[in-house]
Amino acid sequence: MSDNLLEVKNLKMYFPITKGIILQRHVGDVKAVDGISFNIKHGETLGLVGESGCGKSTTGRAILQLYHPTGGNVLFNGEDLTLMKGEALRHQRRQMQMIFQDPYASLNPRLTVGNIVGEPLEVHKIGNAKERRERVQELLKVVGLNPYFVNRYPHEFSGGQRQRIGVARALAVNPEFIVADEPISALDVSIQAQIVNLLEELQAQLGLTYLFIAHDLSMVRHISDRIAVMYLGHLVELTDHETLYSNPLHPYTQALLSAVPIPDPYIEDTRQRIVLEGDVPSPTNPPKGCNFCTRCARAMDICFETDPEWKDMGTAEEEHWVACHLY
């Protein structure tokens, strides 16, 4: 078997737009994810970055089959999740969990911490009541919370502590794979590092594989082995974290990197910025040709005509995928 835990092939997720109240006519689609392909190896962290609305969360959800993809395949341990139903899918889902962006909204305020963390155990009918209670206490310890907190409610915790509760819940059923959808965006700077360090330690201890979604490129570079850059439903570039930074190929990646401020005034004094003009087009009506052509300073005639191919420009050791007519 290959060393890939996850293989995503030409994944598409469209949301239909309908008009009319009684007779709903299908008038178009939000092409939130429009044909993306990538792999994630066992034990690695793949970072997924891109601006708001480019389709990152939808990608995560479509992989976990929380949405039924419009097209493409998602192979988990070699088995195609898009073909599975019922018990078989439920069984696979146990191996895959999600941590959400907003630690305030993602925990049910009426449940105790013990119920929240223990819920996946009940859903998957793991252990008896006593075993479940013990497991919950153990999980709280793992994420750095006091096990005596089991009977408290979410509102009694800070944002960082709530995010730890979310992590504990995700770990409850011993998953192999975790989609972390902007797990630190809602947290204060001084707390973010606590959660990132926790995720890194858990990965080292438990051999977890992560899809780490974020728009903060500095944090993604810090935590990821490889990074995929997304723009308007497409992947534009994917390579290891070092190469992406030292040799970005796609003009969008270049602009994105140059827009990230660096907390060092001496560097900022002399830094040259590529400032992108305009805004991201609407995913209901993406431009013809390359999706980035409307904002690209290096666009050629062909870019307005043909969608560039997703190709590997890397070496034997290191893949470097890019979708751009310049290469």
Next chain:
Amino acid sequence: MATLLEVKGLTTQFFTQDGVVHAVSDISYKVDEGETLAIVGESGCGKSVGVMSLIKLIPQPPGKIVAGEVWFDGKDLLQMNDDEIRQVRGNRIAMIFQDPMTSLNPVLTIGRQITEALQLHLGMNNEQARQRAVELLELVGIPGADSRLDDYPHQFSGGMRQRVMIAMGLSCNPQLLIADEPTTALDVTIQAQIVDLVKGLKHKIGMAIIWITHDLGVVAGLAERVIVMYAGQIVEEAEVHDLYARPHHPYTLGLLKSIPRLDLGKGEKLIPIEGLPPDLVDLPKGCPFAARCTYRIEKCLAENPPAEYVTSSHRVACWRWEYVIANQPQAGS
């Protein structure tokens, strides 16, 4: 440079059912003409309340400015009556807020919202105000400004709405622009556009700026001077290069060590600040950061250190600052 604004001993509290929230406690600072001052600190440390107090935008009750003076152009703003302060607000001191959607009126056209201020403060007629509105939108880089005046806020993207807010802020040629996290809700590429825009405008117009943020990256490229706040107090203030190169306060140091840098690689472990900020209703007796501080000594728990100048431009509120600068954790260790 001449001083434009001087804040002395500003203290603002909220009187709530749970007790007195010490949102801003005895803060003092100056802003020179034409300079950019950044105020940084994490959520709830009193950044917004601190600047809203300057122009008396605090809801009273429950809020109350319990002490302080705010000198601007020879007058104490806090002594002004409602009419007088309204003349200053949106005119010589302009403010832009974090969320451009909630601060624009959704049922009025963009043009209407800009021209209203011009007519109110500068006494322009319809024609003049419209003309000026077009100029302002062009100034902040909105293409086809003339035709977009009749659009409503929802027809603009987040970045464009923030540009409109800035245009409105600039409409009366303010001497001081207060920007409360104007880019926090925006994507990095749009944030870069806005930061570039404000830097350019500053050169063109020569106004002073107070820029509030929690993002130490943005500050590095924008500000000349930085104030770091913690639990309603100023814990450090320095010229920007000096602050990043030689942070004197353990909290500032902690913030800088806990954020990853794009120009440094994977593998460098982040050093988090453990614990949480104190409850502003029940502040500890000593230094507010002491509970989380790795440099703490007995004295820190007993006595709150005052913010003292250690050079002519660098002040810090820490009993241990000399030890802190001599003993900083090395990157990567």
